[in-house]
Amino acid sequence: MNLFREPLLHFLLAGALLFGAFAWLNRGEDASGDVDTTIRVTERELTWLAETWGRQWQRPPTDVELQGLVTDYLREELLAREARGLELDRDDIIVRRRLAQKMDFILEDTARLASPTEAELRARYDEDPARFSAPARVSFQSVFFSAEKRGDRAATDARAALTRLTSGASDPDPARLGDSTLLPDRMEAADEQEIAGVFGPDLARTVAGFAPGGWVGPVESEFGLHLVRVTERREPEVRTFEAVRTELEEEWRRRANESARQAYFKGLLERYDIAATDGVRSMIDPAVATLRGEPD
Amino acid sequence: MRKAIVPYALGTSLIIAGLSLTSLAQEAAPPPEALHEAFPAKKSYSPHAGRNFPTRPFWGDTHLHTGASMDAGAFGARLGPEEAFRFARGEEVTASNGMRVKLARPLDFLVVADHSDYMGFFPKLFSGDPDYLKDETGKRWYEGIQKGGNDAVQTATDIIDRFSKGTFPPALSPLPGTPTFRSAWEVTLKAAEANNKPGSFTAFIGFEWTSNTGGNNLHRVVMFRDNAVKAGQVEPYTTFRPSGSDDPKDLWKYLQAYEDKTGGNVLAIAHNGNLSNGIMFPEIDSFTGKPITKDYATTRARWEPLYEATQIKGDGEAHPYLSPNDEFADYETWDKYNLNMSVPKEKGMLQYEYARTALQLGLQLEAKLGVNPYKFGMIGSTDSHTGLATADEDNFFGKHAGTEPNAKRMAHAVGCFGTNCILGWTQAASGYAAVWATENTREALFDAMERKETYATTGPRMSVRFFGGWDFAPSDATSRLPADVGYAKGVPMGGDLAAAPAGKSPTFLVAALKDPLSGNLDRIQVVKGWIDGKGVRQEMVYDVAWSGGRKPGADGKLPPVGDTVDVRNATWTNTIGASELITVWKDPSFDPSLRAVYYARVIEIPTPRWTAYDAKYFGGHAPEGVPMTTQERAYTSPIWYTP
Numbered sequence: 001m002n003l004f005r006e007p008l009l010h011f012l013l014a015g016a017l018l019f020g021a022f023a024w025l026n027r028g029e030d031a032s033g034d035v036d037t038t039i040r041v042t043e044r045e046l047t048w049l050a051e052t053w054g055r056q057w058q059r060p061p062t063d064v065e066l067q068g069l070v071t072d073y074l075r076e077e078l079l080a081r082e083a084r085g086l087e088l089d090r091d092d093i094i095v096r097r098r099l100a101q102k103m104d105f106i107l108e109d110t111a112r113l114a115s116p117t118e119a120e121l122r123a124r125y126d127e128d129p130a131r132f133s134a135p136a137r138v139s140f141q142s143v144f145f146s147a148e149k150r151g152d153r154a155a156t157d158a159r160a161a162l163t164r165l166t167s168g169a170s171d172p173d174p175a176r177l178g179d180s181t182l183l184p185d186r187m188e189a190a191d192e193q194e195i196a197g198v199f200g201p202d203l204a205r206t207v208a209g210f211a212p213g214g215w216v217g218p219v220e221s222e223f224g225l226h227l228v229r230v231t232e233r234r235e236p237e238v239r240t241f242e243a244v245r246t247e248l249e250e251e252w253r254r255r256a257n258e259s260a261r262q263a264y265f266k267g268l269l270e271r272y273d274i275a276a277t278d279g280v281r282s283m284i285d286p287a288v289a290t291l292r293g294e295p296d
Numbered sequence: 297m298r299k300a301i302v303p304y305a306l307g308t309s310l311i312i313a314g315l316s317l318t319s320l321a322q323e324a325a326p327p328p329e330a331l332h333e334a335f336p337a338k339k340s341y342s343p344h345a346g347r348n349f350p351t352r353p354f355w356g357d358t359h360l361h362t363g364a365s366m367d368a369g370a371f372g373a374r375l376g377p378e379e380a381f382r383f384a385r386g387e388e389v390t391a392s393n394g395m396r397v398k399l400a401r402p403l404d405f406l407v408v409a410d411h412s413d414y415m416g417f418f419p420k421l422f423s424g425d426p427d428y429l430k431d432e433t434g435k436r437w438y439e440g441i442q443k444g445g446n447d448a449v450q451t452a453t454d455i456i457d458r459f460s461k462g463t464f465p466p467a468l469s470p471l472p473g474t475p476t477f478r479s480a481w482e483v484t485l486k487a488a489e490a491n492n493k494p495g496s497f498t499a500f501i502g503f504e505w506t507s508n509t510g511g512n513n514l515h516r517v518v519m520f521r522d523n524a525v526k527a528g529q530v531e532p533y534t535t536f537r538p539s540g541s542d543d544p545k546d547l548w549k550y551l552q553a554y555e556d557k558t559g560g561n562v563l564a565i566a567h568n569g570n571l572s573n574g575i576m577f578p579e580i581d582s583f584t585g586k587p588i589t590k591d592y593a594t595t596r597a598r599w600e601p602l603y604e605a606t607q608i609k610g611d612g613e614a615h616p617y618l619s620p621n622d623e624f625a626d627y628e629t630w631d632k633y634n635l636n637m638s639v640p641k642e643k644g645m646l647q648y649e650y651a652r653t654a655l656q657l658g659l660q661l662e663a664k665l666g667v668n669p670y671k672f673g674m675i676g677s678t679d680s681h682t683g684l685a686t687a688d689e690d691n692f693f694g695k696h697a698g699t700e701p702n703a704k705r706m707a708h709a710v711g712c713f714g715t716n717c718i719l720g721w722t723q724a725a726s727g728y729a730a731v732w733a734t735e736n737t738r739e740a741l742f743d744a745m746e747r748k749e750t751y752a753t754t755g756p757r758m759s760v761r762f763f764g765g766w767d768f769a770p771s772d773a774t775s776r777l778p779a780d781v782g783y784a785k786g787v788p789m790g791g792d793l794a795a796a797p798a799g800k801s802p803t804f805l806v807a808a809l810k811d812p813l814s815g816n817l818d819r820i821q822v823v824k825g826w827i828d829g830k831g832v833r834q835e836m837v838y839d840v841a842w843s844g845g846r847k848p849g850a851d852g853k854l855p856p857v858g859d860t861v862d863v864r865n866a867t868w869t870n871t872i873g874a875s876e877l878i879t880v881w882k883d884p885s886f887d888p889s890l891r892a893v894y895y896a897r898v899i900e901i902p903t904p905r906w907t908a909y910d911a912k913y914f915g916g917h918a919p920e921g922v923p924m925t926t927q928e929r930a931y932t933s934p935i936w937y938t939p
Binding site for chain 1: 351352401423429438439442759761774775776778807808809810812813843870874876878
């Protein structure tokens, strides 16, 4: 998908292949910082100029336009070389941010290019397979007793109905007990969060802990009282490696990106000395810790 | 159809009886032949099998912006489509202001709808693209944004202002066909594909078309039923001529062309009529200066089955000026200006801006043109520009990154243009879209939206049923399975009634179940709109079900439900109101020769508004006059009666 990313990223990363000119131009600068006084212009620069132009205009430039591009390029390059010679790029907030950003892009894209090996993913999975558990799921029935309709009698009525349901009395049909409601009279294989979305968090917490068996209750919810019968309970189920592979990969990439960045900064911080004056020293340590990804 | 009910109910009682019997050894099991007789051969044993109507609403936001939207990026949104989807799925993320944030409950679906105009502009400006810096304005903006703080806000305001006024520098406009534009679209497509999990979460592909001529809002969210293979064959439609246009009629052509080209399926949802200054639901087409035509009506109804009736920039169901007898009409009203605050509102504009009046206007136009252009269902959405689809009062992350929670956000402007300002406290923590679909997939949700089986809420997830028919009886409201009765004897929200049987009036089965995490219910109302014998728009709001044995007063008004809100602690108690309401209502003044439209409005008891949660959390005081309580609500899609 790199093709669709910001052209600059592509340019930097695949520079050698597609936009070789960039790397080539920078080659001229030696370590002392002196400015190279040769400006090389070859077919490669020309192609690059034409392609950049073409991407914006959706057609190749005419000869006149290409001439203009070359002129502009030379003008810009001459001025830029001089500016660098005068060190105008120093202490310029825009240049600094832009340079930092280019490095950021490179880091980010490098991390994206990396892929985990099968073994890495397996190892990550094996560390703690329980981490990938699907939550416990219960199927249950509910008979509802409306506190709004029955007032103080709701609890007594619910207990009376429970007795009928569990004692084998003549009419144990739960669908005829309790009050009619828009709440469902059952949920199938629902986890606690799903139950909470329908019956509210209190009942969800209680019912998610129930084992299958007979009618119990009353259990209180946001709506009233419920007799509940858990018909089936699926314990938290550890999902197989194959089932969580994509999640593992996503997680690996997030971590890889983060740790690559932190490692990079660790390396940089070893190579650079930070000379802080007394007034700011207290703020340097926390900043360095953040860059290294160390907890506060 | 009616017969189908009996086996359902019988099946339910028998299956439950059967289950109980197995657990009660002392009960004798019925002989097998008795069971055979009890079940008609064609009906499944399970009452749930073969039940092919929706049994639960799915919740989502059809209108969310991320940092890829030009203005959102300018205001500092750093979350992209990927983070937006992950947040909607229930993951914890870091907001642009650095706070960790998570939804109380995941959403079931989300449309990331970034602005098509200048899509990708901001990431490119932010990256200091050399071409942008060559432009004088581009350079000034880049520096402004880089400085952050107030400079960045000023810059963002300037960007939006120029955008609204059409004075954007041409050199800075990423247009369809450019790499910047394409790459932004690809990011959207990719994020939607990666996060679409049929059965558990639906990630829709979409964008927002942002027609804003003269600062008047005619925006539409465009959403696709299809995957990236199809949606990727086009690029989002912009307002820039010649490849784009600011005229909705041209957007509809684009939608048609998309379906013709790909065989796909797409729809558009308009929003914020309140900021259109009288041109959202026109009688006179603002682009031609002439009355709208039958072709306009047909095409609009074809592509725009839904309207976003509530969102952060104001509620759009009703306006107190248009509905002076409706004491609930003045809810989160934004009626000072058009979108960019360049032109103040005049009263005459309001009738073309609000959903309730538009539904009536649609009936009037239908009588004239033969087609109802404003035959829309209702949804709510956030239109948040933070990448965070938050509509809960106690978890509200605001309109844009600058209004994410902070101690001063109530008193600070959401936006200022010239001396006209809109202050932060006026933001509504609203809304979500509820969709009665059979399953959580792009196809099922989209199809339910096309048939308008949807409703809007201002945030809470109350469950609302609304059926219309000729034969609902009071006893249907006490049914154990109201939805079964509703579908069997009538049409659901979004449906049509015609051919009134002689002497009959429409009856409605309407029911609401509160959100277990929100306030109790105050009342259900049915809003009727119709065109009288003289061709004049009429409306009436009926209280049809309410809590606590209240009696309407001499003026016919039901007394208020009361108020348990403790503003200082941002809490309330559900000691008033009802946890559910259900009734059958019959139109008392039905005239079979007149067109009519009916929808239900459900009102909660007062609960703390987001401003109360802010004041409590940040330990400050709200500015004088800021509302600290709210009565959340739901608006169903209508049911239409056509003679």
